[in-house]
Amino acid sequence: MWKPLVLLLLCSTIIKNLVVAQTNAIPEYVKQCRRDDPKLTECFISSLEHLKPYLAKGIPEIELPSVEPFKMDTLSLQLTDGPQGYKITLKNMDVFGSSEFQVKSMKISENGEPFKARIVIPKLRIDAKYTSSGVLIIIPASGGGDFHAVLDGVICDLSGKVSTSQRDGKTYLHVDSLNLHLDIKNADLKIANAFRNNRVLLEATNLFLRENGHLVIEAMQPQLQKKLAMEFAKLANQLLKHVPRDWFYVA
Numbered sequence: 001m002w003k004p005l006v007l008l009l010l011c012s013t014i015i016k017n018l019v020v021a022q023t024n025a026i027p028e029y030v031k032q033c034r035r036d037d038p039k040l041t042e043c044f045i046s047s048l049e050h051l052k053p054y055l056a057k058g059i060p061e062i063e064l065p066s067v068e069p070f071k072m073d074t075l076s077l078q079l080t081d082g083p084q085g086y087k088i089t090l091k092n093m094d095v096f097g098s099s100e101f102q103v104k105s106m107k108i109s110e111n112g113e114p115f116k117a118r119i120v121i122p123k124l125r126i127d128a129k130y131t132s133s134g135v136l137i138i139i140p141a142s143g144g145g146d147f148h149a150v151l152d153g154v155i156c157d158l159s160g161k162v163s164t165s166q167r168d169g170k171t172y173l174h175v176d177s178l179n180l181h182l183d184i185k186n187a188d189l190k191i192a193n194a195f196r197n198n199r200v201l202l203e204a205t206n207l208f209l210r211e212n213g214h215l216v217i218e219a220m221q222p223q224l225q226k227k228l229a230m231e232f233a234k235l236a237n238q239l240l241k242h243v244p245r246d247w248f249y250v251a
Contacts, residue, residue, distance in 0.1 A: 027061075029054040030243060032250045045103045047248070055235075056099035062242040064235065069094035069127075072227055077219040086134040088216075090147055093128040097121060101156075114159045121154040130191065132205075143201070145194030151217075153185025160233070170244035175236045180229040182221055187213040 026032065031050040033043035058066035072093040078085055102120045109115035130147040160178035164171050189209040195201035209216060 026247055027243070029059060030247055032248060035249050041106055041108060044108065044248075045106050048103050048106075052099050052101070059239075062238065064238050067098050067235070069096045070098045070231065071095070072231065075220055075223050075227070077216065086132065088130055088132045088147075090126075090128040090130050093126060096125040096127075097123050109162050112161075114161050117158045119156040119158065121156065122152070124151040124154050125149070126151070130194075143195045146192045148190050148192065150188040151184050151186070152188075155183040155185075156228075157181045157183075158229075158232075164245065171246065172243075173240045173245050175233045175240070178229045178233040178236075180225050180232065182225055182228075184217055184221075187217045189213050189216055 029051060031047040033040055033047060037043050055064075055067045057068075058064055072095060073091065075090040075093070077088045077090070098121060100122060102122075104118045104120055105116075106118075107116040126147070126149040128147045129144070131144040133142045158178065158180055161176050163174050163176050165174060166172075190206045191202070191209070194205070
């Protein structure tokens with residue numbers, strides 16, 4: 001009569017051990033480093049680069065969405081001054097290309113100092129819906145349609161602070177603050193499906209965007225930097241809350 005009970009306990013123990021082992025298994029998206037590695041910073045850079053394909057497709061088991069596209073809500077731009085100044089509001093923004101980042105440098109956070117990193121993204125493509133109001137040059141240009149932008153040579157300088165917390169006997173990292181500064185080498189901007197396809201208004205607006213792309217980027221940059229920093233921190237923390245700090249190191 002004891003055999004079924006012993007067998008049940010044995011099976012229960014095996015299942016429990018398998019669950020624990022699976023829980024403690026290092027996920028494939030984590031590339032570990034040695035604590036005593038004299039080139040530890042370079043190893044962490046390699047670990048970030050290792051994440052790229054996983055960020056591109058998303059990591060469902062930790063509810064990390066794909067960054068292709070990276071979705072943003074709204075940006076409002078004032079492009080010319082005056083009571084009839086030209087304003088554009090971008091909505092439902094899809095940003096493509098962020099998973100192709102290259103980490104050029106990194107400074108690890110130590111003794112409460114902020115971490116720093118420089119990341120280069122060769123090309124970002126932004127597709128959005130837009131509405132506009134006001135006068136562009138001498139032409140009334142209120143309307144709406146599709147907005148497209150290609151940003152080449154994007155440099156992101158990041159800095160921020162992290163903290164630690166304990167959960168289930170493990171230490172976890174959290175990004176408490178993140179600042180981001182963008183430097184964009186070149187921007188190609190245009191609109192489509194606007195002004196009921198009025199050719200004059202469409203060509204005038206696209207001419208303005210071609211010749212004054214730097215002004216549009218300057219107007220866009222403060223909001224874009226703030227929103228990207230918030231979204232990047234959110235993505236980082238979604239990952240970090242599932243990965244104990246020790247998992248980043250070889251046991």
